[in-house]
Amino acid sequence: MISMRSDLCTLLLLGAQGVVSLFPDCSNGPLKSNVICDTSATPINRAKGLVALYSLEEKINATGSSSPGVPRLGIPPYQWWSEGLHGIAGPFTNFSDSGDYNHSTSFPQPITMGAAFDDQLITDVATVISTEARAFNNANRTGLDFWTPNINPFRDPRWGRGQETPGEDPYHLSSYVHALIAGLQGDASEPYKRVVATCKHFAGYDIESWNGNFRYQFDAQISQQDLVEYYLPSFQSCARDSNVGAFMCSYNAVNGVPTCADPYLLQTILREHWGWTNEEQWVTSDCDAIQNVYLPHQWSSTREGAVADSLIAGTDVNCGTYMPDHLPGAFAQGLVNETVLDQALVRQYSSLVRLGWFDAPETQPYRQLDFSAVATEASQQLAYKAAVEGIVLLKNDGVLPLSLDASSSIGLFGDWANATENLLGNYAGIPTYLHSPLWAAQQLNITVNYAQGPGGQGDPTTGSWLSIWPAADASDVIIYIGGIDNSVESEGMDRVSLAWTGAQLDVIGQLAGLGKPMVVVQMGGGQIDSSPIVQNPNISALLWGGYPGQDGGVALIDIIRGAATPAGRLPLTQYPAAYINDVPMTDMSLRPGLNNPGRTYKWYNGSAIFEFGSGLHYTNFSASVTTNLSQSYDISSLMSTCNSSSEKYLDRCAFTSSPLEVEVTNTGNTTSDYVTLAFLSGSFGPQPYPKKALVAYQRVFSVAGGSSSTARLNLTLGSLARVDENGNKVLYPGDYSLLIDNQPLTYVNFTLTGQQAVLDQWPQPSANRTGKGVSGFENYFVGGFGSDQSPLGTS
Numbered sequence: 191m192i193s194m195r196s197d198l199c200t201l202l203l204l205g206a207q208g209v210v211s212l213f214p215d216c217s218n219g220p221l222k223s224n225v226i227c228d229t230s231a232t233p234i235n236r237a238k239g240l241v242a243l244y245s246l247e248e249k250i251n252a253t254g255s256s257s258p259g260v261p262r263l264g265i266p267p268y269q270w271w272s273e274g275l276h277g278i279a280g281p282f283t284n285f286s287d288s289g290d291y292n293h294s295t296s297f298p299q300p301i302t303m304g305a306a307f308d309d310q311l312i313t314d315v316a317t318v319i320s321t322e323a324r325a326f327n328n329a330n331r332t333g334l335d336f337w338t339p340n341i342n343p344f345r346d347p348r349w350g351r352g353q354e355t356p357g358e359d360p361y362h363l364s365s366y367v368h369a370l371i372a373g374l375q376g377d378a379s380e381p382y383k384r385v386v387a388t389c390k391h392f393a394g395y396d397i398e399s400w401n402g403n404f405r406y407q408f409d410a411q412i413s414q415q416d417l418v419e420y421y422l423p424s425f426q427s428c429a430r431d432s433n434v435g436a437f438m439c440s441y442n443a444v445n446g447v448p449t450c451a452d453p454y455l456l457q458t459i460l461r462e463h464w465g466w467t468n469e470e471q472w473v474t475s476d477c478d479a480i481q482n483v484y485l486p487h488q489w490s491s492t493r494e495g496a497v498a499d500s501l502i503a504g505t506d507v508n509c510g511t512y513m514p515d516h517l518p519g520a521f522a523q524g525l526v527n528e529t530v531l532d533q534a535l536v537r538q539y540s541s542l543v544r545l546g547w548f549d550a551p552e553t554q555p556y557r558q559l560d561f562s563a564v565a566t567e568a569s570q571q572l573a574y575k576a577a578v579e580g581i582v583l584l585k586n587d588g589v590l591p592l593s594l595d596a597s598s599s600i601g602l603f604g605d606w607a608n609a610t611e612n613l614l615g616n617y618a619g620i621p622t623y624l625h626s627p628l629w630a631a632q633q634l635n636i637t638v639n640y641a642q643g644p645g646g647q648g649d650p651t652t653g654s655w656l657s658i659w660p661a662a663d664a665s666d667v668i669i670y671i672g673g674i675d676n677s678v679e680s681e682g683m684d685r686v687s688l689a690w691t692g693a694q695l696d697v698i699g700q701l702a703g704l705g706k707p708m709v710v711v712q713m714g715g716g717q718i719d720s721s722p723i724v725q726n727p728n729i730s731a732l733l734w735g736g737y738p739g740q741d742g743g744v745a746l747i748d749i750i751r752g753a754a755t756p757a758g759r760l761p762l763t764q765y766p767a768a769y770i771n772d773v774p775m776t777d778m779s780l781r782p783g784l785n786n787p788g789r790t791y792k793w794y795n796g797s798a799i800f801e802f803g804s805g806l807h808y809t810n811f812s813a814s815v816t817t818n819l820s821q822s823y824d825i826s827s828l829m830s831t832c833n834s835s836s837e838k839y840l841d842r843c844a845f846t847s848s849p850l851e852v853e854v855t856n857t858g859n860t861t862s863d864y865v866t867l868a869f870l871s872g873s874f875g876p877q878p879y880p881k882k883a884l885v886a887y888q889r890v891f892s893v894a895g896g897s898s899s900t901a902r903l904n905l906t907l908g909s910l911a912r913v914d915e916n917g918n919k920v921l922y923p924g925d926y927s928l929l930i931d932n933q934p935l936t937y938v939n940f941t942l943t944g945q946q947a948v949l950d951q952w953p954q955p956s957a958n959r960t961g962k963g964v965s966g967f968e969n970y971f972v973g974g975f976g977s978d979q980s981p982l983g984t985s
């Protein structure tokens with residue numbers, strides 16, 4: 191459960207009335223001869239012209255996410271907060287009760303789409319989301335700024351919001367988010383952006399509630415090495431490589447400073463080091479994160495201090511009302527000046543200029559879109575395809591695919607067998623339809639025996655499962671679809687167990703005891719320890735489906751019956767259930783250490799139940815690297831080639847002059863996709879060495895039995911680099927192996943020689959990262975998080 195916070199509650203109530211969004215009228219309104227309406231001027235000059243007309247009060251009012259507009263100038267209210275995680279959604283997106291605009295396309299959760307390892311799919315999905323967003327916006331039903339994607343890496347398996355991310359690997363996240371932003375925002379050279387995407391939550395946010403630590407208060411202690419190597423690459427991809435329009439700073443602090451008040455993160459790293467200097471780009475706070483700068487972080491000593499510190503640090507929009515409420519006091523106290531406020535507003539309005547907010551609708555293709563562009567046949571098929579591509583086959587003794595005909599009788603059991611809303615996961619809008627596995631099976635000409643149970647995530651008594659046994663007796667094949675859902679992993683709620691519930695294991699065990707062919711489908715975003723299923727010889731097959739979206743049931747049943755073939759790969763590690771006893775959630779370090787067996791496939795020193803990248807097919811593949819890589823490379827000549835290339839950032843410079851080619855051969859009979867995952871391992875750079883690191887991937891499609899396809903992988907100098915303790919990205923001499931993740935593994939060895947070379951010199955934070963503190967609030971947590979009042983009601 192999200193704790194409802196005072197001013198946000200008000201906001202949400204206002205939002206229930208719908209998005210009151212008109213566009214400024216540049217042809218007849220009061221601004222028509224202001225530069226804001228001059229389409230030949232630059233976005234920044236247009237925005238400056240507008241902001242110059244605002245009074246201080248009007249400027250301050252415009253800092254909240256529900257911006258009231260300026261009626262005297264014909265500036266309508268604007269709602270900055272829309273969500274679009276896997277389809278348009280959010281508290282301010284207004285679906286109608288019936289008729290047009292009563293639904294949109296709901297795609298799988300990112301954790302499932304991440305498993306597809308298909309960047310083109312992600313661009314296509316994001317293009318549909320931005321198209322549908324525009325149609326809804328034209329009907330005043332949503333905004334133009336979408337607070338998606340969530341690209342904090344899924345570091346700890348307990349994290350309740352890991353489902354919102356593409357997984358645990360920073361390279362994968364970086365590539366995924368680049369593809370996503372292209373689809374959401376469109377081509378940067380176009381006159382208008384489709385919508386603005388927002389990379390969140392910057393940075394180090396991946397704890398909801400663990401052992402007395404809460405997202406609003408947590409101070410993540412992260413080494414510079416882990417920050418650069420693990421927590422920031424996806425954000426760098428957004429800012430430096432994908433030209434994203436917006437960032438969101440997070441609730442937590444990093445190394446002592448709440449992120450929304452941290453000039454090191456927001457200015458030195460984001461804007462200066464990553465060159466995110468375009469004035470159209472702005473930072474919003476997470477919802478009420480600025481309040482948290484005061485309490486519970488106690489970084490600023492007053493509310494006025496918190497808004498001033500955040501604005502000065504580089505937070506331009508405040509989700510909530512804290513800035514509009516407390517900036518007047520901050521100005522009165524001389525804590526902030528108007529130049530900083532103007533800068534925030536110019537960023538906001540030049541972004542709206544790029545969205546065409548001020549321009550005549552006739553000139554803009556996106557302003558012509560209506561409900562006929564929503565939930566089209568092609569979008570529905572894409573939602574299905576995304577689900578199919580993300581489903582992962584983890585065990586198969588040959589029973590799958592089932593060949594079903596009119597004489598087949600299947601038993602469908604488990605909480606997810608008739609899942610509808612569960613298919614979506616969190617941050618969902620209203621889907622076009624919800625096709626459960628049961629519904630999908632019932633569309634086939636077979637007998638389906640369905641019975642509910644065990645029921646919920648608790649451990650109900652076996653009495654409630656009685657209907658299962660006659661249904662199972664009547665079936666030739668048993669399919670159990672269960673696992674976890676948003677009742678145990680969600681916003682505000684981290685998991686307390688990585689095991690299947692006792693009730694589910696009990697019923698699965700009893701069903702397996704019937705000795706019939708049996709398939710288990712593990713659902714949910716976080717992984718659960720499926721070793722009891724893997725080890726049970728009576729269970730023939732195991733699939734993972736995550737949250738597969740509106741057509742997820744059809745996708746699952748189609749894979750089970752062979753109408754579609756599985757080729758997804760786990761985008762995260764499946765740890766043993768005991769992992770949560772081995773490491774506190776608050777330990778942010780990746781490498782193994784005291785009370786930490788290491789995190790993710792790179793560093794975990796125990797035995798995973800399933801490794802990152804696991805995934806079987808209904809056929810077999812071999813892979814061979816056909817580009818000749820096995821040689822020795824001199825670091826200084828690699829560097830001088832890159833230094834004289836047009837690439838501004840050395841880590842993006844290509845390692846090989848043309849993409850590395852991998853020939854993928856289907857050595858079996860069944861046509862199937864194949865995800866080529868390329869990892870690097872070896873002895874180079876600082877110790878300890880990671881077990882391996884993903885450096886490239888490509889999905890190849892519909893490879894027929896006996897034939898081959900070529901995967902082309904772009905390797906950069908950055909993919910060979912390691913990060914030193916100061917966060918510098920360095921190319922080191924040493925022995926390298928490129929591994930193509932396949933059975934058997936394909937290796938290519940090569941060496942780098944000469945002196946190490948720095949690809950990216952990391953700016954260091956200043957030594958002083960201590961806040962001002964708030965006296966009298968030492969026991970603030972006792973009072974909870976709902977407001978910035980002290981537990982005693984004084985402030």
Ligand SMILES: O=[N+]([O-])c1ccc(O[C@@H]2O[C@@H](CO)[C@H](O)[C@H]2O)cc1
Nearest residue numbers: 192193194195198199202337476477
């Ligand atoms: O009080 N509320 O209404 C409320 C609603 C949502 C909420 O979560 C935050 O809002 C989302 C904004 O995009 C961020 O991803 C999430 O961390 C936090 C608080």
